[in-house]
Amino acid sequence: MGFVSTTFDVLIIGAGPSGASAAVHAARTGLQTLLIDASSFPRDKTCGDGLTPRAIHQLELLGVADQVTGDYFNKGLKLHGFGGSVEAPWPETYFTNKGSAMSRMEFDDLLFRLAKSHEEVTTWENASAQDPILRGNFLEGVVINHAGQEKTVKAKHVIIADGVRSPFGKKLGRQWQRDEVYGIAARAYCETPLSDEPWIHSHVELRDEDGVVQPGYGWIFPLGNGTVNLGCGALSTDTRPAKINTKKLLSFYAGQRRKAWQLGPEHDVASALLPMGGAVSNVAGANWMLIGDSAACVNPLNGEGIDYGLETAAMAVDTLVENPKRDLTLVWPHRLRDAYGETFMLARTAARLLTYPQFLPMAGPLAFRGPLQKAIMPAAARLMGNLITEEDKDLLARGWQAAGSAISWARKGSPLWDSTSSLV
Template identity: 35%
Template sequence: MFPRSKACGDVLTPRAVRQLRDLAVEPDDLGWHRLGAVRLERGDRSLELPWPSHDGAATFAVVARRRELDVTMLDLAAAAGAEVRSGHDAVEPIVTRGFVRGAIVRSPGGALHDIPARYVLVADGANSPFGRSLGTFRTRRWPFAAAIRSYWPSPHTDDGALHLGLDLRDRAGAALPGYGWVAPVGDGTVNIGVGLLSTARDFKGTNVAHLLDGFVAQVADRWQIDPAGSTGVVRVGRVPMGGSVQPTAGPTFLVVGDAAGVASPFTGAGIDAAMETGRMAADVLHDALADAGPTALQRYPRLVADTYAEQYQLARLWGRVLGRPAAMTRVTAAAVRSRLVSETLLRIMSGALRRDEFGAPETVARLASTVLPLAPEA
């Protein structure tokens, strides 16, 4: 149901901004707050750097509350001719002779009715019950993220940098594979949250709400916030990542966004990949409906793999290695000291490694991927 209160850091990465601009949406016109830089902070050290440039992406991110982003996207769809049915639940697929041919939908009043379709796009988010009923599954040994956020009033709401705290620790003081963020929203508040990778040693025993409390206390002075004065609901969510959900296509359906587990395996950010996969799926479906027929759908998994497989393989490896406190400590300490390391981290985080270039960050990322697994334990 829209508008909704979705657990989200509200940060649209430069890749997401590019997707918006390609849809003729200019974030500045909507008053969404620009973030021109990323500030990495660990202990009393911090380093600020611009977003890495990449492949036609914008050079800035924006912060947009999810209810605003969702409404903007729905309005665009409606303007392009889509019939938007708010509050309807897709309950189960209509299957005819083994092919998905639409969905049985529950209306807000509770009545069930059929919506027939030649092709079905599955976009039901992280848990994806509809996708599961079509046989999609998540590879359980690949990492996922748990994340939590809320809002606090802050006089620094117009700060122009996304603040990332790289010093998350468990109760025993060991470094955790995750980070805290402060995203200035530009509306009098800041969005503060914490994300933790499932590669953490004691992931199941770690309470992300406690991590958020600890992080908020850490940043309270700098952002002049009252830790007890959160204005939004505290929301938590899980994000499947790194292409961990398969298959992404069937004979008559495609799977996009979190339902396809395409969020970044390093950060859990997935609005950009949801928009990108939505666009790839739209292209493929356009061809299928025009004249190519259902075979066009089989192009989609290859498009997804070509776009993400290499970056995600690298980021998954890093995620696994950073589950070890010694490696996490070493990498984050280096990140706030060295521009090269921080730029490398940021390129991996934002999915901006340049595939065909061997610029310094790309070389460092590949070298470190082979060296880090060998780092001794703490």
């Protein structure tokens, strides 16, 4: 079969933000780590490029936050729609109160180079994980095509961080529950003299060319480098699919914002499909686990996943270090549910409401122009920034936390990182 490597402590499949940061955390604990990616760096990735304070906090722990926020940072979110606007600064929490944005071409390369700088980390670019070598649900080895050469790698543990489609995760039994809410999105870059604008902007009244309100939102994330990331996303289910062409809607949305933002033409347009809110099953086996987008750790209300990717990377390494001989089949899904379960279940339920055509036209004006505006919308902005925490004292924030248990009970049959592995 070709070259058989020396056994590594950890093999990480996928060197995006989740995989690269997992490699850094693993290296810091002394684990000999192989980090592979199917592409070579720098490379692009379809994304909104926004970095919430929650993500910046993780970058502080990695030691690279200043490299991200040094040239540009934002101070909060402006929500627009239904005749109103709300300005919501990032809250003072145990996270930093700085946000930022950086193109994934730059951001992913930054974290990959950080991982590569550790002597405990070996990196292979243009290396695609082809086939698992399994004994039950124990992953004994992985066949990797590295720059055209087939290699077999053995590792004590394998962390899979190969993105939303997770091709290697699928070979281990990962299944996407498409009856749950998922996202469809498109993004582009536009030149503008307003790229230093210190707020990110979201338009939750997203209308198509026929004036129909869509179940999603448009965004403009200034990058501080003469461009903005501009995009739109819609929520969908198998029973209520979003009947839109995302790239066409993106072009229409850009046209609506062009004058105010002095936007140049859209370029580097890309689109993606996004499982969200933990709506995948079979995310772990005896010695392997899925993290970040691969495990659908994405906010169902806004498509944000970088902060969860960085967090689950640290959690995964912690889990391995705490008890390196532990069977992860039940442990890892339990840890994900403990960290995000109630929040994701509630968010998925709220997102499902948005897929009903009549909901947004009815609720939007009440939220943006009605008496609830000042009480509701700042908390909604925190929600959009993944900043609802136990420390939040706002009424809606506490309601968000408390409602999680009721929603979890009401939708207890809804899959959330189902721990039953099809490989057992």
